Amino acid sequence: MNVSLTVNGKAVSAEVEPRTLLVEFLRDELGLTGTHVGCDTGQCGACTVHLDGRAVKACSVLVGQADGAEVLTIEGLAGEDGSLHPMQAAFHEQHGLQCGFCTPGMVMAAIDLVRSYPGASDTTIRAQLEGNLCRCTGYENIVRAVRTGAANMEAQ
Amino acid sequence: MATAETGIGKAAKRKEDRRFLTGEGRYTDDIDLPGQVYACFLRSPHAHARINRIDTGPAREAPGVVAVYTGDDLAADGVGGIPCGWQITDVDGQPMKEPAHPALAQGKVRYVGDQVAVVIAESYHQAKDAAERIDVDYDILDAVVSPAEALEEGRPQVHDEAPGNQCYVWELGDGDAVDDAFNRAAHVTRLDLVNQRLAPNAIEPRAAVASYSRGEDQYTLYTTSQNPHVTRLLMSAFVLNLPEHKVRVVAPDVGGGFGSKIFHYAEEAVLTWASRKVGRPIKWTAERVESFMSDAHGRDHVTHAELAMDDSGKFLGMRVNTKANLGAYLSTFAPSVPTILYGTLLAGQYTTPAIHCRVTGVFTNTAPVDAYRGAGRPEATYVVERLVSAAAREMGMDQAEIRRRNFIPRDAFPYQTPVALTYDVGDYDATLTEAMRMADVDGFEARRKEAQARGKYRGIGYSTYIEACGLAPSNIAGALGARAGLFEAGEVRLHPTGKVTVFTGSHSHGQGHETTFAQIVASRLGVPYEDVDVVHGDTDRIAFGMGTYGSRSLAVGGSAIMKALDKVIDKGRKIAAHMLEAAEQDIEYDDGTYRVAGTDKEISMGEIAFSAYVPHNYPLEQLEPGLDENAFYDPTNFTYPAGSHICEVEVDPDTGKVEVVNFTAVDDFGNVINPMIVEGQVHGGLAQGIGQALLEQCIYDPDSGQLVTGTYMDYIMPRADDLPSFRVGTQNTPCTHNPLGVKGCGEAGTIGSPPAVIDAIIDALSPLGVRHLDMPATPVRVWQAIQDAQGSRAA
Ligand code: FES
Numbered sequence: 001m002n003v004s005l006t007v008n009g010k011a012v013s014a015e016v017e018p019r020t021l022l023v024e025f026l027r028d029e030l031g032l033t034g035t036h037v038g039c040d041t042g043q044c045g046a047c048t049v050h051l052d053g054r055a056v057k058a059c060s061v062l063v064g065q066a067d068g069a070e071v072l073t074i075e076g077l078a079g080e081d082g083s084l085h086p087m088q089a090a091f092h093e094q095h096g097l098q099c100g101f102c103t104p105g106m107v108m109a110a111i112d113l114v115r116s117y118p119g120a121s122d123t124t125i126r127a128q129l130e131g132n133l134c135r136c137t138g139y140e141n142i143v144r145a146v147r148t149g150a151a152n153m154e155a156q
Numbered sequence: 157m158a159t160a161e162t163g164i165g166k167a168a169k170r171k172e173d174r175r176f177l178t179g180e181g182r183y184t185d186d187i188d189l190p191g192q193v194y195a196c197f198l199r200s201p202h203a204h205a206r207i208n209r210i211d212t213g214p215a216r217e218a219p220g221v222v223a224v225y226t227g228d229d230l231a232a233d234g235v236g237g238i239p240c241g242w243q244i245t246d247v248d249g250q251p252m253k254e255p256a257h258p259a260l261a262q263g264k265v266r267y268v269g270d271q272v273a274v275v276i277a278e279s280y281h282q283a284k285d286a287a288e289r290i291d292v293d294y295d296i297l298d299a300v301v302s303p304a305e306a307l308e309e310g311r312p313q314v315h316d317e318a319p320g321n322q323c324y325v326w327e328l329g330d331g332d333a334v335d336d337a338f339n340r341a342a343h344v345t346r347l348d349l350v351n352q353r354l355a356p357n358a359i360e361p362r363a364a365v366a367s368y369s370r371g372e373d374q375y376t377l378y379t380t381s382q383n384p385h386v387t388r389l390l391m392s393a394f395v396l397n398l399p400e401h402k403v404r405v406v407a408p409d410v411g412g413g414f415g416s417k418i419f420h421y422a423e424e425a426v427l428t429w430a431s432r433k434v435g436r437p438i439k440w441t442a443e444r445v446e447s448f449m450s451d452a453h454g455r456d457h458v459t460h461a462e463l464a465m466d467d468s469g470k471f472l473g474m475r476v477n478t479k480a481n482l483g484a485y486l487s488t489f490a491p492s493v494p495t496i497l498y499g500t501l502l503a504g505q506y507t508t509p510a511i512h513c514r515v516t517g518v519f520t521n522t523a524p525v526d527a528y529r530g531a532g533r534p535e536a537t538y539v540v541e542r543l544v545s546a547a548a549r550e551m552g553m554d555q556a557e558i559r560r561r562n563f564i565p566r567d568a569f570p571y572q573t574p575v576a577l578t579y580d581v582g583d584y585d586a587t588l589t590e591a592m593r594m595a596d597v598d599g600f601e602a603r604r605k606e607a608q609a610r611g612k613y614r615g616i617g618y619s620t621y622i623e624a625c626g627l628a629p630s631n632i633a634g635a636l637g638a639r640a641g642l643f644e645a646g647e648v649r650l651h652p653t654g655k656v657t658v659f660t661g662s663h664s665h666g667q668g669h670e671t672t673f674a675q676i677v678a679s680r681l682g683v684p685y686e687d688v689d690v691v692h693g694d695t696d697r698i699a700f701g702m703g704t705y706g707s708r709s710l711a712v713g714g715s716a717i718m719k720a721l722d723k724v725i726d727k728g729r730k731i732a733a734h735m736l737e738a739a740e741q742d743i744e745y746d747d748g749t750y751r752v753a754g755t756d757k758e759i760s761m762g763e764i765a766f767s768a769y770v771p772h773n774y775p776l777e778q779l780e781p782g783l784d785e786n787a788f789y790d791p792t793n794f795t796y797p798a799g800s801h802i803c804e805v806e807v808d809p810d811t812g813k814v815e816v817v818n819f820t821a822v823d824d825f826g827n828v829i830n831p832m833i834v835e836g837q838v839h840g841g842l843a844q845g846i847g848q849a850l851l852e853q854c855i856y857d858p859d860s861g862q863l864v865t866g867t868y869m870d871y872i873m874p875r876a877d878d879l880p881s882f883r884v885g886t887q888n889t890p891c892t893h894n895p896l897g898v899k900g901c902g903e904a905g906t907i908g909s910p911p912a913v914i915d916a917i918i919d920a921l922s923p924l925g926v927r928h929l930d931m932p933a934t935p936v937r938v939w940q941a942i943q944d945a946q947g948s949r950a951a
């Protein structure tokens with residue numbers, strides 16, 4: 001089947017097998033390897049991207065379901081000049097990442113979280129990050145980063 | 157320069173972050189090589205079975221299939237088994253039983269997930285589809301999964317070479333002295349403890365990409381490893397019989413390890429071997445369910461432990477008897493974990509004069525068990541601290557008081573324990589005092605009452621732990637059975653322009669070496685932090701390395717870099733003496749500048765570097781050009797990080813749900829290079845320790861040997877809303893025997909926290925009569941413990 005979608009602002013179209021997952025399409029077809037795969041049951045969140053502005057797990061979406069949609073991945077976040085998105089900057093500032101494997105998914109989930117829950121408390125942040133596993137950080141600094149990122153995004 | 161933001165002791169922001177935050181990290185599965193094909197491993201669906209026949213015919217004909225191999229193909233090519241890197245000597249002086257560990261099964265499968273065959277195809281989907289068409293004729297055998305049962309008479313035998321499923325019986329300590337102590341005791345505390353099996357669960361699954369270049373007769377293996385040189389050595393010398401210099405192993409960005417990526421795994425060897433057979437690069441990436449089945453697991457001990465005391469609560473002796481599950485085969489460091497890294501830690505922070513420990517290593521039909529964050533030391537800490545807390549309750553003593561009464565005093569170091577180790581330095585009273593202050597222990601009773609008013613039971617638990625890190629003096633390790641050295645290598649290369657590349661045999665998979673090591677080098681050489689890059693993880697770029705585990709990177713790897721820096725600075729002094737026309741002994745070095753003592757004649761490190769590569773005005777008769785030094789560092793002792801963890805929980809008696817409401821950790825890590833990174837390491841360790849205490853557990857069905865917990869739906873990982881916000885602090889006494897005075901911080905959280913959590917729950921529920929709980933303290937288990945305690949009270 002043929003799919004056409006916009007990925008990080010660029011139009012792409014390709015011939016794909018119907019069983020192709022969005023994450024496979026991004027990684028294998030487009031070489032956007034910033035989106036990671038950490039499980040096969042939709043539970044780690046490492047593959048989180050934005051589909052029409054909302055965070056989704058790209059391992060749980062067929063690329064066909066994204067036909068005609070806008071997809072934003074971690075590679076599309078920073079500015080043209082290389083300046084980090086406020087949420088990326090906050091993760092750096094607060095040491096919200098260690099091995100970096102969960103990080104792209106965390107950052108994408110965090111941006112959606114901040115938009116959906118402006119002024120979120122730590123409890124809300126923790127509850128809303130429930131779909132993203134991190135084995136390295138103990139989440140403490142991720143929570144701090146999301147708080148800082150929220151403030152940074154608001155300031156922008 | 158050593159600046160306000162990036163000098164030693166400063167929370168420099170991490171150099172490595174940018175690539176991870178922008179999706180530019182390069183993990184093994186991100187690597188595609190031209191012409192690459194994909195591997196899928198067919199794994200045993202049975203815990204224990206004889207293989208009568210494997211029919212690969214239909215799989216070979218499936219679409220896209222390039223090759224299918226089984227154990228017979230490996231044997232025909234003389235491929236060896238997966239080696240074990242540590243040999244334990246049995247109490248009777250015999251070497252441990254060491255059955256063969258074939259890379260692909262030979263005649264038998266011994267756990268669910270054991271590799272049976274590999275299919276290589278044009279796409280992963282094709283390889284996986286074809287693997288399902290391999291027809292294996294199995295005779296299913298009875299399986300045994302628990303270490304206690306495996307030792308019983310008449311149980312299934314995992315290996316013919318290991319009768320009774322016993323790999324070794326190992327002892328440490330003076331049994332007679334312990335018997336004597338127990339005879340004199342006023343009180344004895346006894347506990348039966350289970351330290352459950354855990355799956356390490358780095359979020360990046362294991363993966364490998366192997367290729368072979370016919371033109372250069374050169375193999376390259378990209379793999380998710382914490383120690384690529386060790387993998388190269390084990391694989392080339394013991395499995396594939398390849399010349400080591402013809403094998404390059406690269407561990408690029410690695411998405412967490414926690415021990416599970418130390419070991420040399422069969423998939424790495426099979427892929428490397430097959431890449432030559434098929435003449436194309438091959439990629440394999442584990443699915444999560446494969447990770448659960450085939451990554452080496454951790455813990456899995458069953459222990460009976462006893463502590464003897466006098467009537468003042470002073471410890472007289474300790475006796476520990478442990479059955480340790482080693483799984484179906486011996487993984488790389490497996491034999492050492494429940495022995496050398498466990499029995500030697502049983503003194504904890506205390507002056508217990510007599511300790512005896514007996515460990516039986518047991519084969520079962522389960523995945524191999526090996527080092528998982530802390531490795532042996534969490535198991536030891538759990539035994540010691542559970543005993544101490546139970547003893548305090550039984551004796552009616554305060555938890556802090558019983559500990560203080562038995563602490564090794566600050567002025568008693570170096571301190572020789574009865575279980576082989578010599579602690580160099582520490583101040584256990586100071587960490588406990590600070591932890592109690594930070595945890596506001598004084599306010600606890602008020603908080604307990606307030607919780608009670610809300611119908612919740614609140615409790616407080618302590619753990620004052622010790623660990624032996626910075627593995628390890630090679631000669632001591634060798635005497636204890638290590639088949640490798642445990643030094644580290646480092647190289648500091650100044651370029652002509654004064655920029656610096658540092659090569660380290662340590663490997664970062666989240667620990668931030670690119671930052672911490674750069675801070676050290678920039679400070680010592682007086683060059684900007686931005687001008688220092690750290691390279692790790694590639695056997696072609698780094699001379700040698702033993703890798704990262706056992707909180708050893710800074711204590712051992714960092715020390716190797718310090719030694720290389722000393723050589724650079726010494727050579728620079730000679731160059732400076734020549735250029736400044738002074739005697740070498742008159743040259744002072746400080747912060748990147750050589751100066752003739754008592755004068756204003758000086759020259760910078762940058763100028764020295766330039767002159768070393770453009771040696772026009774240079775002492776060529778005495779000195780080689782260039783400024784590039786390497787060093788190996790072999791420690792003279794372990795390091796002994798220690799600390800006090802205090803946990804407060806609230807338990808809902810109706811549901812059994814436990815909430816960790818406060819967690820305080822005050823640790824002694826020696827000198828700290830980057831406090832931000834150290835805190836992050838502690839946070840992550842605490843999450844894993846609390847995860848063990850409350851949530852995590854690998855379960856095998858006792859009858860079928862099936863792995864019940866093979867997904868994130870069944871194996872409960874700590875998520876953000878399961879954990880509290882942590883209070884962490886340090887109270888440091890510098891290590892006395894390495895040049896940085898550092899001890900290591902990577903495992904402390906995981907080692908110290910589980911007993912603090914469990915004892916907090918027991919403390920909370922002690923008014924209800926609960927005296928004991930095993931991990932994980934799930935709601936069902938806690939609720940049941942309450943019912944049982946109430947029932948036995950009513951009875
Ligand atoms: S890869 Fe784990 S949720 Fe998508």
Ligand code: FES
Pocket residue numbers: 096097098099100101102103133134135136137359411412666
């Ligand atoms: S940073 Fe390693 S999994 Fe989150």
